[in-house]
Amino acid sequence: MQVELRILRYDPERDRRPHEESYRVEAGPMDRVLDLLHRVKYEQDGTLTFRRSCGHGICGSDAMLINGRNRLACKIRVDQLGGKRITVAPLPGLPVMKDLVVDMEAFFAKFRSVQPFLVNEGVAPVRERRQSAHDRERFDDTTKCILCAACTSSCPSFWAQPAYVGPAAIVNAHRFIFDTRDDAAEERLEILADKDGVWRCRTIFNCTDACPRGIHITQAILEVSRAIVERHA
Amino acid sequence: MPTITRAGRARPQGSSFELAVWYLMRLTGLGLFVTALGHFLITHLLSDPSIQDVAWVSERWGSIAWRTVDWLMLTFVTFHAFMGMRVVVHDYTRGALKTVLTMALYLGALVIFALGTMVVATLPFPVA
């Protein structure tokens, strides 16, 4: 069937502001939006610019605003989007570099700010550190994050205040805060108790809805909030 | 404790204020669930504005208990409403405007709280 793709285009070398352009492409129901973008780029307009790599939802390159929601272009099928018109725009709230490509530097800076790495300065045993399956399960959900920024850029709190550390960074802090092998939970909780930390979460759930990995992000954020409360209690 | 985190970021300072606000928003919210909804029910369901007058108010405030309850409600609501507005202001403004509006909110909260307290505290008890 024919699908109309309406893409928000912007080339800083030519355009003063973003504008929508419409493309007609042939699409089957199992095609992903990424397939359609490729069809446009390869058969109609080579200047169309977007990031993509793995093409099956694990590298996190091609998050974008599709029909008003943040999705991975490689993981959302035409048939899941209903109608014959699909709108595509860059992730909201991040500076647009060109077409569907946004500047990710600030996003990664926030990720780095929560110390997203295991801290354990003790002497490592000869073999693995033991961890029960139960303790491993505690942070399983937040290990799935692929840093695609779909969550952070779907958050009205982040749109309002780009200083907010954002869901993705909190998810990655959560992954270590609740890892029994880690010794720096206190520091991370202190970082996230900042005015631009977890308190800016207003339980809006856009992040949870947007996550292509199905991470229960709002739950993770609230678990961190609760840990901060308990630490002070 | 080092002032620079391992990630090379300056350690945030004075973070317990936001935590306290967050926590108190929830506590006052619970308090208001009882007092404000109760107040609304009394003035609109059990009674009606058409039969209320100064005497009706005075009669209700004839008991110390009712005055205390209403003053507690005033306390909760001042905190909850103005700190709630602070959240909104902090979301959508920045820089000098944010500072000015925040200060205005704090000042407004003081005025409202003082005014309300004055009424609750000074209105004469009706003559028995």
Place this chain on the structure above:
Amino acid sequence: MLLRYRGGEGMLAWAFHRIAGVAIWAFILLHVLDIWLVSVNPELYEEVLDIYASPIGRVGETLLGAALFYHALNGLRIIIMDFWPATTRYHKQLWYGVWVIFFIIGLPVAWQIMAPAFGMAQPFDFGL
């Protein structure tokens, strides 16, 4: 962006909560001022009460009550999720629950408030 993004139940719940909150805040400013009149100008206060009892006043009160009740119920939903994060998995169901309670309790109350405006008797008489 707020209008462009197609958020789900959670985003609507938050938007309503915020709009209701700001509206209630504005009313509280008025309400503390009018109650202040009780002590400084009782006659003027009686006039204000007449406004509350007028048909337009009653529409306003119904809206106020709706805002207050939604804000209270959704606030409870937020508190439940804050202190028991696992309940976030049912945040949509909790929100639907908010609306069920809102209408079951809210409709009779709205009738009680609005009836006089249509010259009808109020459904409940608590003899107060």
Place this chain on the structure above:
Amino acid sequence: MIRDHDALVVGAGGAGLWAALELAKAGVDSAVLTKLYPTRSHTGAAQGGVCAALGNQEEDHWEWHMFDTVKGGDYLVDQDAAEVLAREAIETVIELEHMGLPFNRTDDGRIDQRRFGGHTRNYGEGPVKRACYAADRTGHMILQTLYQQCLKHGVKFYDEYHVVDLVTEGGELGDGGRAAGVVAYRIADGELVVLRSKAVLLATGGFGRMFRVTSNAWSLTGDGVALAYRHGVPMQDMEFYQFHPTGIVGIGILLSEAARGEGGTLLNDLGERFMKDYAPNLMELAPRDMVSRAIYQEIRAGRGIGGKDYVYLDVRHLGRKVIEEKLPDITEFARVYQGVEPLTEPVPIQPTAHYAMGGIPTDLLTRVTRDTAHTVVPGLYAAGEAASVSVHGANRLGTNSLVDLLVFGRRAGRQMAADVRGVRMPAVDDAVMEPVRAELEAIRGRQGGERAAAIRRDLADVMMDDVGVYRDETCLRRAQKAVGGLRERYRTVAVHDTGTTFNTDLLEARELGYLLDCAEAMVASALARTESRGAHSREDYPERDDTKFLAHTLATRRDGVISLAYKPVTITKFQPKPRTY
């Protein structure tokens, strides 16, 4: 612009990141370049596990792992390298755990292990639980963990810098010159940068994008391999390209071998577990080349599902708990990309182009070698899929790709840290970027030429159809001619996008050039190898020929002519035997 670092790592997958981590720990001024962001690297797509003879679940020894690797590689494996691989697998996996990798756990809190294809106990007696795993996201966790540790140790990253050339000093790399850095294209604004360095590691991954049906990311275009080739370094064992048996029909997305490791079965149209006819001992857990061939045989015999070109992977009998806890991602892949529910339906699968056993030849210390005498190219290193050590020989075992990049990524970092001490910074200036600037400008400025996408599509078709699982003289000759024609067409490649900001149109044209180089070497090497070994299966030469071909192919291009040479395989412990399972 010109910048200096004592060591450069090109590519931020598992091998590159671990190398960078070692360099940072050693205090060497170093940097990582990647054309993506590090967490987008294709290491993250690896699913099933990473093998190490920890013996947590049952008795195991590194010698068994080494043997399986050698036999799995159809004895084309360099056995000294396989020994390094199997021994150091154990310490690297433990080290990863210490870095925080969230492995699945046994009941007593140790790293859990599962079965995987070709991995056996006691030299082939039966399957062994050797693959350490984190659900079916092992690669994701490895990539994340290494990136996290790089952040912790302050590794410098050049994100979204596309390496477009190698810088040499003292002649071409094939003639005794040394590597002196790279020319990188900053994708954001098209700026060219010369990064000078005493040591350059090529960890750019594979080139699966030359095939139509592939599990590989769009970014896997053989950049590092082709750049080394253009500067005179040979490509080793290019004819050995692995087709993974279980890809999603049509689009090639991988469904992990872990599905079979956990007990999943393969069924033909008659509902038979046809692997009993091909590998009665290991059944579905035979090495990948054998399973892929078996699937093709079934399809050719008309026993594909409904007579079509696919068979079924069946995991229904494993139960909801195993499927959802141990295979969550691939279950989702089947649902999203095929609309199939693995809990209740068998999943249609077909072989998908997956992994290059060949690549840049290196020694055990990851130093690139340029001839049959193992002469080292100074300053140049390679690790991961881009390299050929060779631990995979003619066919890689499942999970050994991760083991390879861990073991040799770590070795690369350590070796570079040792080698850069006391070496002077190369004295090249930024004029070295002019040739590649001219090439890019030529593409950008060309009017009316052909676009890269069309050429790449034709390349993908010819490689898939003629250089796939089965090959013979006729189809390889056809492919050689076709690839030659494509290279001609590539001379006039043109782009729509002539800007400097994030010009992916231009970079994809550049990448196509790399793919064409790799394809050319692959076809030439495959034509010359008149035997069947591992993944290289010649229907006109169905037998393995150890007298003539127990040797690595080295393909070198000089002045447009490809020449082939053969380098003996290192054999230490295990003499070649017929390969049955």
